[in-house]
Amino acid sequence: MKKGTSVVVAMSGGVDSSVAAALLVEQGYDVTGVMLRLWSEPGKEDSNRCCTPDAMAGARRVAAKLGIPFYALNSQDLFHDVVVQSFIEGYRNGITPNPCILCNQLIRWGFMYETAQELGAEFMATGHYAQVHSKPDGNVELRRGLDPDKDQSYVMSVLTQEKLRRTLFPVGGMAKPEVRAHARRFGLTVADRADSQDLCFLAGQDYRSFLARHAPEVVQPGKIVQADGRHVGEHQGLAFYTIGQRKGLGVAASRPLYVLEKNLANNELVVGDEAHLGRSGLTAGGMNWVSGTAPAEPFEAEVKIRYRAVLAPAVVTPQGNNQITVHFKNSMRDITVGQRVVIYNGEVVRGGGTIQTSFNTIEEPA
Amino acid sequence: MKERIYLDYAATTPVDPRVVERMLPFFSGTFGNPSSVHWFGQQAEAALESARETVAGALGARPEEIVFTSCGTESDNLAIRGMAFAQREKTGAQRIITTPVEHHAVLHTVEQLVELNGFKMDLLPVDQYGMVDSEDLRHALRDDVALVSIMYANNEIGTINPMAEIGKLCRQRGVPLHSDAVQAAAHLPMNVVRDQIDLLAIGAHKFYGPKGVGALAVRKNVGLHPSQTGGGQEDGRRAGTQNIPYIVGLAEALKLTVDDLEARRRRHVAKRDHLIAGVLGNVPGSRLTGHPTERLPNHASFAFENLDGNHLLTLLDATGFACSSGSACKVGDPKPSAVLNAIGLSQAWTLGSLRVTLGESTTLDQIESFIEVLPSLVNKVRGAA
Numbered sequence: 229m230k231k232g233t234s235v236v237v238a239m240s241g242g243v244d245s246s247v248a249a250a251l252l253v254e255q256g257y258d259v260t261g262v263m264l265r266l267w268s269e270p271g272k273e274d275s276n277r278c279c280t281p282d283a284m285a286g287a288r289r290v291a292a293k294l295g296i297p298f299y300a301l302n303s304q305d306l307f308h309d310v311v312v313q314s315f316i317e318g319y320r321n322g323i324t325p326n327p328c329i330l331c332n333q334l335i336r337w338g339f340m341y342e343t344a345q346e347l348g349a350e351f352m353a354t355g356h357y358a359q360v361h362s363k364p365d366g367n368v369e370l371r372r373g374l375d376p377d378k379d380q381s382y383v384m385s386v387l388t389q390e391k392l393r394r395t396l397f398p399v400g401g402m403a404k405p406e407v408r409a410h411a412r413r414f415g416l417t418v419a420d421r422a423d424s425q426d427l428c429f430l431a432g433q434d435y436r437s438f439l440a441r442h443a444p445e446v447v448q449p450g451k452i453v454q455a456d457g458r459h460v461g462e463h464q465g466l467a468f469y470t471i472g473q474r475k476g477l478g479v480a481a482s483r484p485l486y487v488l489e490k491n492l493a494n495n496e497l498v499v500g501d502e503a504h505l506g507r508s509g510l511t512a513g514g515m516n517w518v519s520g521t522a523p524a525e526p527f528e529a530e531v532k533i534r535y536r537a538v539l540a541p542a543v544v545t546p547q548g549n550n551q552i553t554v555h556f557k558n559s560m561r562d563i564t565v566g567q568r569v570v571i572y573n574g575e576v577v578r579g580g581g582t583i584q585t586s587f588n589t590i591e592e593p594a
Numbered sequence: 595m596k597e598r599i600y601l602d603y604a605a606t607t608p609v610d611p612r613v614v615e616r617m618l619p620f621f622s623g624t625f626g627n628p629s630s631v632h633w634f635g636q637q638a639e640a641a642l643e644s645a646r647e648t649v650a651g652a653l654g655a656r657p658e659e660i661v662f663t664s665c666g667t668e669s670d671n672l673a674i675r676g677m678a679f680a681q682r683e684k685t686g687a688q689r690i691i692t693t694p695v696e697h698h699a700v701l702h703t704v705e706q707l708v709e710l711n712g713f714k715m716d717l718l719p720v721d722q723y724g725m726v727d728s729e730d731l732r733h734a735l736r737d738d739v740a741l742v743s744i745m746y747a748n749n750e751i752g753t754i755n756p757m758a759e760i761g762k763l764c765r766q767r768g769v770p771l772h773s774d775a776v777q778a779a780a781h782l783p784m785n786v787v788r789d790q791i792d793l794l795a796i797g798a799h800k801f802y803g804p805k806g807v808g809a810l811a812v813r814k815n816v817g818l819h820p821s822q823t824g825g826g827q828e829d830g831r832r833a834g835t836q837n838i839p840y841i842v843g844l845a846e847a848l849k850l851t852v853d854d855l856e857a858r859r860r861r862h863v864a865k866r867d868h869l870i871a872g873v874l875g876n877v878p879g880s881r882l883t884g885h886p887t888e889r890l891p892n893h894a895s896f897a898f899e900n901l902d903g904n905h906l907l908t909l910l911d912a913t914g915f916a917c918s919s920g921s922a923c924k925v926g927d928p929k930p931s932a933v934l935n936a937i938g939l940s941q942a943w944t945l946g947s948l949r950v951t952l953g954e955s956t957t958l959d960q961i962e963s964f965i966e967v968l969p970s971l972v973n974k975v976r977g978a979a
Contacts, residue, residue, distance in 0.1 A: 260912065265926025273927075284925050299908040300926030343905075346974050347912040 231256045235396065236344035237353040238336065239263050239298070240279075241286030243418045244355030247407050248398040250414040252353060253294050260347060261291040261298040264340055266331075267308040269438075272431035279428070290416060303339050310334050312429060316443045319467040322492035323566030327427055333386040341391060353396035358384040358577075360392050360400075368392045370518045370577040375403040382535050385570045385580030389520045436468050450495035452479055455488065455504065463497040466490045472505055472562035506559030507586040509542075512569045515550040515581035522546050523578075530572045531556070533563055533583065544571055544578075552581060555589070596914045599960045603892060603953035604749060604777060605918055609843070610802040616846040617804065620839035628836055629827065638838050645845035652852045653794060653811045654785030661810045661828045662841050666776035666797025667699035669810035672832060673772040673793040674703045674743055676818040678713055681740035681770065684817065691716045691734050692743045694936040695724045695750070699795075700743050700774050713740070723885035724751050724937045728759040735767045742771045746778035746794075750920045750933045750949060751884030752893030754782065761790025770816055776800055776808075780851055781859065781890050792816050796848075798840070802954070803847030807840035862891040862952050865961055869894050869950060872965035877972050883934065883947065892952040895920075897939055901946035901975050904928045909971045915964055920947040 237249045239261040252259045266279050274280050284300060291298035311327045311334070318325025336354070344352040357373025358381040370392055373379040387395065399407050411418060430438050440447050447465035454460055461479035463469060469477075473487040477499060486505050489498040510533070515522065523546050530539035531554055541557040554569065563586035570580035620641060626634030628642045643657065650657040663669045674690070682688050690704050694717045707713040716739075718730050726744055735742075742764050747754045757773060764771040772793035775784065780801035784794070793816070797808040812818055812831065824833025851858070874880055879899035898906070903919040904926070910917050920931030930944035950964070 263926070279926075281925060288924070297911065299911070300904075300924060301908070302902065302904060302926040302928060304927065343908075346909055 232258050233351070234258045234260070234347075234349045235351045235353050236260050236262055236340075236347055236349040238340060238355070239287040239290065240355070241283040241290065241418060242355065243411050243416070244357070244399050244407060246287075246290045246355070246416050246418045247410045247414065248353055248355040248396075249290065249296065250294055250416060251398045251410065252396070253296060254414075257351075259294070259296045260349065261287065261294075261296050262301050262340065262343070263287050263298070264307075264335060265300050265302045265304055266335070267304045267312060267429055269429065269431060269441075286418060290418060293416070301340060301343055303335055306339055307331070307335055307429075312442075315427075316439070316446070318566050319439055319446045320443065322466055322490050324470060324564045325566045326568055327429075328383055329386060329568050332383050337387060337391050337395075341394075351394050351396050353398055355399055356380045356384060356397050358397050358400045360395060360397060367519060371575045372572070372577070373397075373400045378404055381572075381577050382532055382568070382570050382580070385518065385568070385577050386516055387518065388516065389518070392518070439465075439467050448495055450497065452477065452497045452499055454485075455498060455500045460485070460499065466492065466495060466497060469497055471564045502561075505561035506588075507556075507561070507563050508559060508589045509553060509555040510560075510563050510569060510586045511547075511551065511553050511584050512581035513549075513551050513584050515546075515552055515579050517579040518577055519579075522548075522550065527573075529578060530574075532570045532572070533560065534567055537562075539572060550581065598914050598916065599964070600916045601950045601952065601956065601960070601964065602916050602918045603780075603956075604800070604890075604949060604951035606799045606805065607780070607802045607953055608955075609799075609804050610847060610850060612850065613803055613843045613847045617839040617843040620842055624838070628838065629825065641838055641842055642836055645841045648845040648849050649809055650811075652784055652848045653796075653809075654789070655811045656814060658829065659812055659814055661812055661831045662836055662844070663808045663810055663832055664806060664837070665808040666774070666795055666800070667697075667808075669795030669797065669808045670697070670699040670743075670772075670774050670776075671703050672818070672821050673795055673810055673812070674700060674741065675707065675821045676831070677741045677770050677772060677793060677816070678707055678711075679819040680817040682713075683819075685740070687738045687740040688712065689714045689716055689736070689739045690741050690743065691718060691731070691739055693718050693720055693726055693745070695720055695748055695933045696743065696745050697749055697774055697776065699776075700745070704743065718744075720936055722937050723888070724748050724753040724883075724933060725885060725888065726755050726760065728756060728763055731760060731763055735763060735769060739767070739769045742769055744771070744773055746773045746775040747782060747890050747893075748884065748933070749777045750931065750947070751895045751937070752777075752889035753884040754778070754888045754890065757786060758790055761786070764792075765790070770813075777890060777893075779848070781855070781862075781892060783855065784848075784852070793818075798844035798847055801847050801851045804840050804843045807837055807844045809844060858954070859891045861954075862956075865952055865956060865958055866892060866894050868958065869952070869961045869965065872961070873950075873968060876965060876969045880972075881943070883937065883939075890951075892956075893949070894951070895947065895949045897934060897943040898946040898948065898972060899942050901972060902928070903946045903948060905975045906946070906948060906971060909974060910968075913967055913971065915967070918949040918951070920949065 235257045239245045311331050315325050315327045357378040359371040361369045372381045446467045452461035452463050469487050485499040488500045526545040529544045531542040543555045545553045567583050568580050569583050571578040624637045626638040628639035646657045646660045649660050704715050708715050770792040773791045775794050776797045779796040792813040794811040799805040820831050822833050883895045883897050931947050934944040
């Protein structure tokens, strides 16, 4: 059934996507490799984590070894205009944006997905650790990757039924050691790069220096205050701090202080005790329900507020207009506006959206 | 498996089986070093000198005027660097006249001479077809010119330069003329060295010979500094043990080409013109680049308005057609074509180039099917932008 079915596989030169491509070839698919050329700051092309010339040469070598065609797809302008600009815009608006989410939604499963269709492919495949399962009713489910340490279903929560039906994750049902064993079996001597959560276009540097270069206007020093308004220090610019941050505040205090909140209107950074970091819930918007329809009733679920956060039990209440309210069973710290919240039922991803506010029950918006 | 159609003969050509046949005895059989005194060496030397005579005949040169190199690029490097240094030593001249549409083998060599060795570069203007006007050259030929380097035919847009006029002007002023004839060698008469051109660079793989071998014709009384020094091979102009099987292959391929030149031209021109008419007639916002008639007989090149040429190449390849583009780039970072800039195309056009070059195996059917699929692929690429 797979014989000759055409698949475009996103290759990075790394072990996961290389094994994904090799497995598809072995299974008899008609495989074409592609790699996205993303935007880098001029002069820093060699440091872009996703697509250095070395990584591209590596992917090209793997493709040659597998005997499949390989193309570099230029998405530098699109990536810059969409992903980098909204990253900067997010900080301008006082939130902490997640550009990888946007990249997966609009570049990988946007531009690359469309190019795959133009190339005549029935499926697009990647080396992500997530799983797609067909259900008897013809719909598909997005499930967590088998390897809990590698699971990337969080970022895949942007995908719709239509895209998931045409997406393959060949290593999603494997543990990392199994993937490495396949790499050895295929004779793929690919570098097993250390996982990194750095953003690819930051060229290995801190996002603060990137912002200072590209959006100096967001670097507005201001006051650090406590919840009661007491002025305790100066900050270098709200964009330079994250919710829950303790170190590097430059505030001398008798007890540890944490960033609780950013007050954009007054350009104030609100700090306080660890106990005040806890929130009982959040609201999110722009929900993508993987099934294609928003649930009608509140339901119990496990919720992630960051890629590497632990799953937290909660009640999710759909609010219409692709909004939700989440009430956590236990107080939750570090809820960050602009980050993605993803809703799970066991192994299944129900959906995800962008965090808009956090609250404590007593101050819950009506 | 889908049929794959190769339409990129300007990039490289398959080796003619007759050429392979001639090369084979010189790998394991007649394997000697042509510099050796003994019989093994003498046999290799005989093959080398016989190849040299063949190449000299084809280029209108004398055997001692032929230097074998590793490729067309090396021939260009040797000609330009070797001549620039020799002329500066002899006359003090340090201006190098060339054109903005040369292959990088020429341009980057001249640029390095400017950056590291104090030479000056004069770029002649080219017209809308990429052709040099001999009047411009006449004005540029001042006293302090060490060397003129002008390509015979352009790799990207196929335009043929008036080498006879150019050669005459240089000869009148006593300035050595180098011509990069790498693209021209498969299609145009080469026996021009003695009359018009002092240095002429070719590479075998463009005319159905093997990769990794080239030649430079150097007119007898022209001094040349070697750029590769060592054992004094090639009359001290290019050191290193000669690659006998490949040199034999180059000579055989060049001989077959010269013998067939006019017939090859006729075979190609009809198909090329059919292709050009088919593309221009079926793709809106398209234009021919390069000269409409004074162009390589197998060469069709186009620019498409508002189109990512690299993306088009990818879709063409996925559909089974192997072509090229002036901004072709394998790492997804295309730059506007410098050649298209030089012939005055605006930015809306310079990223959207396509080069289709025909060869001995190209059929009219292949061209028909190319013309059939191209418009829809162009639409797809334009839609994606």
